[in-house]
Amino acid sequence: MTANILVVEDEPAIQELLAFNITQCGYRATEAFDADGAWTHINHALPDLILLDWMLPGSSGVELARRLRADQRTRNIPIIMLTARTDERDKIQGLESGADDYITKPFSPRELMARIRAVLRRRAPQMSDETVAAGGLELSPAMHRINANGVLIDLGPTEFRLLHFFMTHPERVYSRSQLLDQVWGDHVFVEERTVDVHIRRLRQALEPTNFDSLIQTVRGSGYRFSCN
Amino acid sequence: MTANILVVEDEPAIQELLAFNITQCGYRATEAFDADGAWTHINHALPDLILLDWMLPGSSGVELARRLRADQRTRNIPIIMLTARTDERDKIQGLESGADDYITKPFSPRELMARIRAVLRRRAPQMSDETVAAGGLELSPAMHRINANGVLIDLGPTEFRLLHFFMTHPERVYSRSQLLDQVWGDHVFVEERTVDVHIRRLRQALEPTNFDSLIQTVRGSGYRFSCN
DNA sequence: CGATGGTATGACAGAATTGTGACAGCAGTA
DNA sequence: TACTGCTGTCACAATTCTGTCATACCATCG
Numbered sequence: 001m002t003a004n005i006l007v008v009e010d011e012p013a014i015q016e017l018l019a020f021n022i023t024q025c026g027y028r029a030t031e032a033f034d035a036d037g038a039w040t041h042i043n044h045a046l047p048d049l050i051l052l053d054w055m056l057p058g059s060s061g062v063e064l065a066r067r068l069r070a071d072q073r074t075r076n077i078p079i080i081m082l083t084a085r086t087d088e089r090d091k092i093q094g095l096e097s098g099a100d101d102y103i104t105k106p107f108s109p110r111e112l113m114a115r116i117r118a119v120l121r122r123r124a125p126q127m128s129d130e131t132v133a134a135g136g137l138e139l140s141p142a143m144h145r146i147n148a149n150g151v152l153i154d155l156g157p158t159e160f161r162l163l164h165f166f167m168t169h170p171e172r173v174y175s176r177s178q179l180l181d182q183v184w185g186d187h188v189f190v191e192e193r194t195v196d197v198h199i200r201r202l203r204q205a206l207e208p209t210n211f212d213s214l215i216q217t218v219r220g221s222g223y224r225f226s227c228n
Numbered sequence: 229m230t231a232n233i234l235v236v237e238d239e240p241a242i243q244e245l246l247a248f249n250i251t252q253c254g255y256r257a258t259e260a261f262d263a264d265g266a267w268t269h270i271n272h273a274l275p276d277l278i279l280l281d282w283m284l285p286g287s288s289g290v291e292l293a294r295r296l297r298a299d300q301r302t303r304n305i306p307i308i309m310l311t312a313r314t315d316e317r318d319k320i321q322g323l324e325s326g327a328d329d330y331i332t333k334p335f336s337p338r339e340l341m342a343r344i345r346a347v348l349r350r351r352a353p354q355m356s357d358e359t360v361a362a363g364g365l366e367l368s369p370a371m372h373r374i375n376a377n378g379v380l381i382d383l384g385p386t387e388f389r390l391l392h393f394f395m396t397h398p399e400r401v402y403s404r405s406q407l408l409d410q411v412w413g414d415h416v417f418v419e420e421r422t423v424d425v426h427i428r429r430l431r432q433a434l435e436p437t438n439f440d441s442l443i444q445t446v447r448g449s450g451y452r453f454s455c456n
Numbered sequence: 457c458g459a460t461g462g463t464a465t466g467a468c469a470g471a472a473t474t475g476t477g478a479c480a481g482c483a484g485t486a
Numbered sequence: 487t488a489c490t491g492c493t494g495t496c497a498c499a500a501t502t503c504t505g506t507c508a509t510a511c512c513a514t515c516g
Contacts, residue, residue, distance in 0.1 A: 156491080156492055156493085157492075157493095158492080158493075171371050172370050172371055173370065173371060173372040177345065189342035190493090190494060190495090191494070191495065191496095192345075193474090193494090193495080193496090194493080194494055194495075196474065196475070196476095197475095197476085197493090197494075197495080198493090198494095199474095199475095200474095200475065200476065203475095217473095217474070217475090218372045218382075219384065219385065219472095219473065219474075219501090219502065219503075220384070220385035220472090220473075220502095220503085221372050221385070224371070224372070228380065384502080384503060384504090385503080386503080386504075418504090418505060418506090419505070419506065421463090421505090421506075421507090422504080422505055422506075424463065424464070424465090425464090425465085425504085425505075425506085426504085426505095427464090428463095428464065428465065428466095429503095429504095431464095445463070445464090447462065447463075447512095447513070447514090448461090448462070
């Protein structure tokens, strides 16, 4: 399922550059040149992320962001603000208006895509507040709780995200760096061995209910959550 | 296995710092102090990654990056730019000149190494994740597992690569040196008899499911994976 | 049949990888 | 301030993997 990104940008040159990079990375790009165009697209289909220029003809980007946050349907869609200003004051205002991240022009395509991925990933668990069940465990993101055959298990934030990722991606081996990217976020720099420690803490928490065997070590490759 | 990193940096102090961190992380560091020195090293042996200072005596780092991208041999070698400037404009130029990433001085060794690992990981030729089926076996690189008629088999790294190679090249005899080149890599130096041992270990792992007969010895020539 | 060259197997030490306990920094809180 | 829970890192222990032997085994050929 490729994410659909709505790009709201009045300058055709930048619009094209953004769309090119986005599609290049495997996402779909929908283009809008002003606030009205953006709403037209939004009414047609809700995007997974909105890339929004600060300066827009008519109503400004910040104003559009506010309206997006006010609307029931678009309240939870992540927004990345695109601005030429480097003033910190603007940054604050952009974020306070509801943006999840912001990028200053000129931007590097790599940085842009990194932020897009980061935001999409950050939002991903929030988007699916649904209870996940795998291997006899039941994980409820909304309640931040694990149910192991009636026994409730408490986990720290990192262990919770780790288990949530594993349960939503079972039977597949993930390397330490992949887990860092997926669970920690690829903008964070920590040692790969940190993963080992959190794997251990997770196993330790699952041990009393004998569910620790679900998390398997694949020597030389990484870890795997297996329901078998 | 250890990646060779060419460090092009004119300031001896920083050069030393970089080399220290790189070797500390298990990579090999080759040092060059200017563009000419860089080419000398490159002509001698192609590095796996180039760490390039923006400011270099003679021709600038960006210029060197351009020439590296223009050269057939070095076109695909990832480059990380090292710059003291925090100007966004420079950052763009650096990336557009063909750099894969950039770091601004002063940098933290941790971030430097994280970026190096990230770039190397991106460039690393990854084994196709496609599941291979042959002779009744099903091998899944993503799960790092073998499915033998419902029975799951776990293999060590070498045996796994060996079986993967056999299953993707069935019905054909491979000599020990060919297998060493294909499975171990053509730069490793190990005894040919080592292949025998790993063949045995692979057969041993497949024995409980009677799939060990798929791997046949061809006396005087080598081994063959036969689906019959 | 015995000799010969090639292959299978079991053992083993060193290397590589992972598990584990401890600790210090940090943010939030009473 | 002291306390608490969480995190990342480290050093060291435990485990698994690897390459190399020495030896046993086997097919082929004179």
